[in-house]
Amino acid sequence: MTVDGIVAYKREAKNPDEVAMVFLNFSDAPKTVFIPFPEVGTYQEMIDRDATPPPPDIVVTGVNQTQRLDLPSHSGRIYLK
Numbered sequence: 001m002t003v004d005g006i007v008a009y010k011r012e013a014k015n016p017d018e019v020a021m022v023f024l025n026f027s028d029a030p031k032t033v034f035i036p037f038p039e040v041g042t043y044q045e046m047i048d049r050d051a052t053p054p055p056p057d058i059v060v061t062g063v064n065q066t067q068r069l070d071l072p073s074h075s076g077r078i079y080l081k
Contacts, residue, residue, distance in 0.1 A: 004027065004031065005025060005026045005027030006023065006024070006025055006026075006027070006031055006033055006071065007022075007023070007024040007026065008021070008022065008023050008024075008033070008035055009021075009022050010022075010038060017041075017081070018080070018081065019038060019039055019041075019043075019080070019081045020078060020079065020080050020081075021035070021043060021078070021079045021081075022076065022077075022078050023035070023069055023071055023076050023077045023078075023079075024071075024075075024076040025071040025072065025074065025075055025076060026074065027073055027074075028073055028074070029073050030070065030071060030072050030073050031070075031071050031073075032068060032069070032070050033068075033069050033071065034066050034067070034068055034069075035066065035067060035069060036064040036065065036066045036067075037058065037060040037064070037065055037066075037067055037079075038063065038064060039060065039063065039081060040060050040061060040062065040063060040065075041059075041060055041081040042058070042059050042060075042081065043057060043058040043059075043079035043080060043081045044057050044079065044080055044081075045057070045058075045077050045078065045079050046078045046079070046080055047075075047076065047077060047078050048077070055077065058079055060081075
């Protein structure tokens with residue numbers, strides 16, 4: 001999916017319990033998007049995981065539950081479940 005400089009996509013591993021949600025912001029401004037996450041579980045952000053403070057985990061309690069994401073300009077986020 002591409003919207004206003006944002007590219008978002010899902011990647012699955014051979015193990016069906018492993019899902020990656022990838023979000024890239026190619027615009028010059030920070031963006032907020034609302035994206036459905038496909039599976040129940042806790043998703044951890046991997047790019048800035050060691051930042052202080054790290055981006056919060058996303059907890060999905062229902063299939064295709066929409067989550068708010070704040071994406072910095074010219075950057076991205078990768079969430080793994």
